[in-house]
Amino acid sequence: MGLRLRLILVLIIPLVLVVGVYGLVRIRHEQAQLLDEDRRNMAPTAKALQIAVENALRDRQISDIKRLLSEIVEYQEQIDRIRLFDRKLSPTLVSNPLSIGEEVPVEAVRRVIETGQPEGFYQRRGRQPVLFYLVPLRARKGEIQGAMEVVHLASGVEQKVQAATRDVWLRLGVLLLVVTVLTGLVLQRQVLRPLSRLMAGIRSLGLGQPGPPLPVERRDELGRVAEAFNQMAEQLEAARLKLLAETDRTLELEHQLRQAETLAVAGKLATGLAHEVGTPLNIISGRAEFLLQTLSPGDTRRPDLEVIVAQIDRISGIIRSLLDTVRPQKPEVQPTALAPLLDRLLPLLQHGAKRRGVALAAAVPADLPPMLADPNQLQQVLINLLMNALEATPAGGRVEVRAGRSIHEGRAGVAVSVRDTGPGIPPDLLPRVFDPFFTTKPPGQGTGLGLAICRDIVREHAGEIQVESRSDRGATFTVWLPEAEGHRS
Ligand SMILES: Nc1ncnc2c1ncn2[C@@H]1O[C@H](COP(=O)(O)OP(=O)(O)OP(=O)(O)O)[C@@H](O)[C@H]1O
Ligand SMILES: [Mg+2]
Known part of the structure; x- marks a missing residue:
């Protein structure tokens, strides 16, 4: 796994967790608020309904009341079913059947009949929250004769919650995307690029072809690493040059040693030659000159002898110059x-x-x-x-x-x-x-x-x-x- 991916994961995973938990809390809160509002809205409606039903119970026939309730359910968007209970908690009137079933919230109905206080609560039926609002029903003298249950399928609330959820997740998604891209970019510029430059430098140094020094643009750790690398490269280069110079000097020295040996041999040859050839040559030259002195100036053999003496001098000259070449040269102090x-x-x-x-x-x-x-x-x-x-x-x-x-x-x-x-x-x-x-x-x-x-x-x-x-x-x-x-x- 590359450094970039690892760093992004290290940053992103906690961020996802924090952001996710925050999102869930937000959604819960939103949902609770929406449901609460829904319940509060129901209170005045239920109160009005309570008065209407109490009056109807006193004055009208049961069939009229049932019709009244059905009409209310039909026209009031906020109400999906109305049921009436007597003191024995058994339903006496139902406005209409509903998909959520006929189950009676017995405990709540009993409490309302006993305390005379209205009560509203939600219960989930399947995935859908359902608002149950219970109010007591009083007879003419004020004594409680039963209770009325108003049911509201809070699907609108559910839709709002879903919309809010989508909204929250969308925002979090965008936030995550922005953070990821930004992190990637910052990593690329601040860490990965200098690292890849460093790597290229190390590689070319390893191949013995050091490139230009790395740019040291920053005073942070990577800047210091680049600085240390440049120093190391410089030292390596200096050591390499020193080694090359040493090798050159050693080669030169070996060359000199060989030359000294060759010179010695050449010297031996030259001086040997000078000795072996020079001695008889001296004798020949001495005799030739002696003969030359003994001949009269007009003697016809004179030119031949003069040639012999001149050639002997020439040979001596050659031997001298041979000796000169093997003698040490002038020192350059x-x-x-x-x-x-x-x-x-x-x-x-x-x-x-x-x-x-x-x-x-x-x-x-x-x-x-x-x-x-x-x-x-x-x-x-x-x-x-x-x-x-x-x-x-x-x-x-x-x-x-x-x-x-x-x-x-x-x-x-x-x-x-x-x-x-x-x-x-x-x-x-x-x-x-x-x-x-x-x-x-x-x-x-x-x-x-x-x-x-x-x-x-x-x-x-x-x-x-x-x-x-x-x-x-x-x-x-x-x-x-x-x-x-x-x-x-
Ligand atoms: N350190 C020494 N100890 C004893 N004798 C020495 C020493 N140095 C030189 N000599 C003597 O001096 C002689 C002359 O030395 P030189 O270096 O001139 O020639 P070489 O060593 O004999 O020959 P080459 O140098 O060509 O090998 C040597 O043969 C040796 O007898
Ligand atoms: Mg010697």
């Missing part, structure tokens, strides 16, 4: 906060850390000032340091990132350290770890470029990278970068 960067980075490395059974954690003070850094390059530095630390740490170990403000050569900055609980770096290898291609990994597994790239990036930032190592405590790499101007607290 900007105020960069460490905490959000780690928040994005750590979840990506967490998987690998778990697989190795190594705990990975970061502790960054909330008031740490932002650094002046290229966020992407800083990220790459942290990735390289963290990967090294994770690779060096055995299961059960711990890798930790810490950060704090630090002054370096009189400049304010931030020091970020990556500490592990691995075996550390032997003292004799310590000076070489930042060299390109220095690696202790088995051939084909490490490029030995990770730390070299870190050092290049940090240098481009006018920062500093240091390593500390103790065999019993593992290695700690610390990167210092300048604090962003205007963010000093």
Whole structure:
């Protein structure tokens, strides 16, 4: 059952009951009034009749009286039958037979004969109320000799009552109709329409296509619901956008990780090529130039040798530019906060850390000032340091990132350290770890470029990278970068 029908029923059923009871009371009252009026109208008529009959009883024959009574019944609309009773309560004269039968209201007749007071009352005969009006009949000396019953079939009253009933019910019907229609309209405007708007809003929100905010036209409960819904939709939209941005950032980060790997491989190839091809090329170039110097200016072999030297230079140029492309680019520095960067980075490395059974954690003070850094390059530095630390740490170990403000050569900055609980770096290898291609990994597994790239990036930032190592405590790499101007607290 719909809300509209239910509310209408809740309103209408009590209304119908109240209105119905009121209608019945009204009809009863109307009927009682009409009957009462009818009875009161009968009193003077009955009185006149009483005098006429008393006189007739004294002076005339019974047959005359009967004729008189019949005539009265015939001409008087208000009278439908007249009966006379003697003191023994038996009927002595009847004006005419009547459909309601001959039953004598014995008790009433007796009372009237005993008290001498007229009496009028109604009795229902079938559906029709019948007025019985009884008056005493006195003899010449005043003693009561019987009673006269005047009967009036109150069908006119009944008709009036029926008309009044129809009238009352008609009015009540119209009232009910108006109330129902009005209630329906008010419900539609005030409740159902805002509700259906709310429902449409919820549906489209569920489908991920939020529509315009709901109108908040009123200060009532529905208005507040619409307001709360709008707020919720706004929050959901903000959360959705944030999620999208997070996803974008994560994708970007993964892309960077992949790129870092590709770059490392490309770097390995390029530098390998530079080393493997560059060394013999240097020898060839040296020998060619030496030969060139030994030849006399007019020697016919000179142009060929000059071509050889020029082509060797060209190959060297190609190798140099190849190396340039894999070197880190100029940083685009900007105020960069460490905490959000780690928040994005750590979840990506967490998987690998778990697989190795190594705990990975970061502790960054909330008031740490932002650094002046290229966020992407800083990220790459942290990735390289963290990967090294994770690779060096055995299961059960711990890798930790810490950060704090630090002054370096009189400049304010931030020091970020990556500490592990691995075996550390032997003292004799310590000076070489930042060299390109220095690696202790088995051939084909490490490029030995990770730390070299870190050092290049940090240098481009006018920062500093240091390593500390103790065999019993593992290695700690610390990167210092300048604090962003205007963010000093
Ligand atoms: N946290 C560390 N603990 C112990 N040794 C380390 C640590 N970090 C670096 N090293 C040593 O420094 C060497 C150079 O590291 P670098 O990151 O430059 O290259 P790699 O890690 O060997 O190769 P790649 O980075 O390509 O995987 C490593 O091979 C390792 O011997
Ligand atoms: Mg490495």
